[in-house]
Amino acid sequence: xxxxxxxxxxxxxxxxxxxxxxxxxxxxxxxxxxxxxxxxxxxxxxxxxxxxxxxxxxxxxxxxxxxxxxxxxxxxxxxxxxxxxxxxxxxxxxxxxxxxxxxxxxxxxxxxxxxxxxxxxxxxxxxxxxxxxxxxxxxxxxxxxxxxxxxxxxxxxxxxxxxxxxxxxxxxxxxxxxxxxxxxxxxxxxxxxxxxxxxxxxxxxxxxxx
Amino acid sequence: xxxxxxxxxxxxxxxxxxxxxxxxxxxxxxxxxxxxxxxxxxxxxxxxxxxxxxxxxxxxxxxxxxxxxxxxxxxxxxxxxxxxxxxxxxxxxxxxxxxxxxxxxxxxxxxxxxxxxxxxxxxxxxxxxxxxxxxxxxxxxxxxxxxxxxxxxxxxxxxxxxxxxxxxxxxxxxxxxxxxxxxxxxxxxxxxxxxxxxxxxxxxxxxxxx
DNA sequence: TAGATTGTTAATCGATTAACAATC
DNA sequence: TAGATTGTTAATCGATTAACAATC
Numbered sequence: 345x346x347x348x349x350x351x352x353x354x355x356x357x358x359x360x361x362x363x364x365x366x367x368x369x370x371x372x373x374x375x376x377x378x379x380x381x382x383x384x385x386x387x388x389x390x391x392x393x394x395x396x397x398x399x400x401x402x403x404x405x406x407x408x409x410x411x412x413x414x415x416x417x418x419x420x421x422x423x424x425x426x427x428x429x430x431x432x433x434x435x436x437x438x439x440x441x442x443x444x445x446x447x448x449x450x451x452x453x454x455x456x457x458x459x460x461x462x463x464x465x466x467x468x469x470x471x472x473x474x475x476x477x478x479x480x481x482x483x484x485x486x487x488x489x490x491x492x493x494x495x496x497x498x499x500x501x502x503x504x505x506x507x508x509x510x511x512x513x514x515x516x517x518x519x520x521x522x523x524x525x526x527x528x529x530x531x532x533x534x535x536x537x538x539x540x541x542x543x544x545x546x547x548x549x550x551x552x553x554x
Numbered sequence: 555x556x557x558x559x560x561x562x563x564x565x566x567x568x569x570x571x572x573x574x575x576x577x578x579x580x581x582x583x584x585x586x587x588x589x590x591x592x593x594x595x596x597x598x599x600x601x602x603x604x605x606x607x608x609x610x611x612x613x614x615x616x617x618x619x620x621x622x623x624x625x626x627x628x629x630x631x632x633x634x635x636x637x638x639x640x641x642x643x644x645x646x647x648x649x650x651x652x653x654x655x656x657x658x659x660x661x662x663x664x665x666x667x668x669x670x671x672x673x674x675x676x677x678x679x680x681x682x683x684x685x686x687x688x689x690x691x692x693x694x695x696x697x698x699x700x701x702x703x704x705x706x707x708x709x710x711x712x713x714x715x716x717x718x719x720x721x722x723x724x725x726x727x728x729x730x731x732x733x734x735x736x737x738x739x740x741x742x743x744x745x746x747x748x749x750x751x752x753x754x755x756x757x758x759x760x761x762x763x764x
Numbered sequence: 765t766a767g768a769t770t771g772t773t774a775a776t777c778g779a780t781t782a783a784c785a786a787t788c
Numbered sequence: 789t790a791g792a793t794t795g796t797t798a799a800t801c802g803a804t805t806a807a808c809a810a811t812c
Contacts, residue, residue: 353781354755355748361731375793384743385635388781395795404788426754435649436659439600440746448730449751450758468559485759489793509796514757516750520572520658530756533594534749538565539742541659544700545564546637547689548660548741553651562803585769597769598805605771613770614812 349419353393359383360390360450362414366411373406421450422464427486429512431503432494433458433473436518436536440494441469450521454486459499476506483510490514497521559629563603567656570600571595571626574619583616606683631660637696639722641669641713642704643676646728646746650678650704664696669709691719700724701743707731714741 363382367374376394380387394407397415399446401407417423428451430437441453456468459476466473474482482488493503500519507515508525510544516534517523525531565615573592577584578762586590589599604610604617608627611617627633636659641649651663666678669686672684676683690699701717703725715724718735727733729755735741 348759349755350779351752355632355745358730358745358747358751359732363732368667382732386781388783389779391793391795392780395727399795401794402788403786404792406793420751421754426757428750428754435645439645439649440600440750443730443747449754451750451754471661477709479805490750490757494748497613514753520568520571520653522573523594530753532749532753534746535565535568536744536746537568537653537659538659539744540638540650540700540702541568541630542561542564542632543726543740543742544638544659545559545742547700548631549558560803587769596805598807599803601769601771602804609771611770612812613810614768616769 349396353396356383356385356389357416357420360378360393361413361448364413364416366454372409373402373411374409375406376401378406379409419447425450425452426490427452427454427457427488428490428492429453429457429479429486429488430492430494431457431476431479431482431507432450432492433460433463433468434494437492437494438468440492440518441471450467451490454455455482455486457482459495476503479506483512488512490516493517493523495519559606563606563658564605564680566593567626567718570603571623571630571658574623574626577619581620583612583749584619584622585616586611588616591644606662622654632658632659635662636680637698638666638702639663639665639689639690639693639696639698640699640702640704641686641717643673643678644704647657647702648678648754650702651681662754664698665692667692668743669705685724686713690720693722694716698722700726703727703729705729 348397350371360383363379367382376387376390380390397419400411400415430440430453432454437456441456455474456471457474457476457479458464463473464475491507493500497519500517500521501523504515504523504525506530515531517531520535523531570589570593573589577592586600586670587598588667590600605631610621624722627725640650640663643666647666651666666681667684667689668674669685673683674685703713705713710727710731711733714725714733715734718739725741727741730745
């Protein structure tokens with residue numbers, strides 16, 4: 345039941361991949377020290393993370409840049425992307441859809457829907473905003489299994505229910521509220537302001553001490 | 555040097571505050587069990603978190619809802635808000651500015667700037683987008699000490715440098731790249747896609763096992 | 765007093781990091 | 789061989805949770 349690669353490690357893989365492409369040096373290898381410096385993490389962390397993927401480095405030499413990048417892409421599933429639907433074509437939904445361009449995560453946003461008639465038909469990063477009423481059809485037709493909620497808090501539970509009815513089993517909730525779903529459906533909640541809040545808290549704490 | 559309240563706890567406080575207002579029951583108290591159910595966490599977690607704020611419950615009775623809410627607001631600094639500047643008036647910057655409305659975090663977005671002439675003068679959640687060239691003046695005039703980077707990766711380092719020049723010492727970076735700053739400047743990086751990536755990874759892992 | 769619920773301790777779990785033997 | 793760097797172990801750290809004495 346336990347995932348073979350810890351979440352904290354999964355979260356760092358795209359960062360490594362980005363750093364690798366920037367780090368491309370004349371020689372074909374890089375050390376965990378190089379990568380750690382570029383990514384801003386500890387070098388033991390880097391080696392530990394890579395050990396979960398299997399071993400791909402050479403002692404005394406380092407990691408083959410191309411090999412490593414290929415391995416990271418494979419683990420992240422950048423070849424066989426997960427089709428994702430976003431509900432909510434507002435700023436947050438659009439920001440997420442545009443993030444698709446980054447392409448260092450193994451998913452693919454294939455549909456963005458909204459309840460607002462005015463938004464339906466608009467273009468968001470190459471996708472046409474569709475009506476929320478069609479989600480069951482769209483989900484089935486495009487084999488979508490991950491849904492993203494990017495609507496205001498008051499609409500979140502209703503949207504989640506629609507996702508569940510449509511057969512979605514993994515939901516990411518960006519609305520600042522707790523939503524409920526039947527067992528068998530995985531829900532993750534994300535508060536985009538949480539890091540800002542923690543930063544502000546530390547700042548205030550620092551001043552209190554001074 | 556260590557913060558008295560763990561980050562993980564700080565991250566949950568706004569959630570508790572929101573749940574409290576929804577939970578407002580006829581009587582004036584709620585138990586850690588009630589709150590845990592509403593917030594989707596363990597009840598021991600709730601009590602432990604509150605113990606960091608000092609003790610505010612009554613054994614055998616629970617927590618006074620108003621007392622607890624007031625205490626949460628105080629710790630989060632909702633009275634003396636931190637002035638925040640956002641650089642980048644695109645979808646992500648706008649989404650963050652609109653998050654301000656939630657008001658369960660102790661900060662206040664007082665300025666949003668952009669480099670794009672076309673965006674300057676636009677309204678975003680009641681703020682007029684200003685020119686990035688004026689940030690030094692704006693930062694000084696409005697006592698801003700937290701800066702948020704919501705621009706594409708290629709512009710992030712330049713924007714960070716401008717923040718540092720303007721005297722900002724806490725930076726939150728939403729661009730998918732690592733940026734560098736002199737010692738004394740705190741930088742936090744946020745990847746808004748990370749949770750989606752982890753969700754997709756678990757999904758794929760689950761299928762692999764099945 | 766009896767029942768309920770806190771506050772705290774101790775156990776557990778997971779993630780980070782220092783250290784170093786293995787080995788290229 | 790000598791130098792460099794991995795892969796892994798063990799120590800450390802921090803966060804979660806079960807359990808229960810304290811006490812309203």
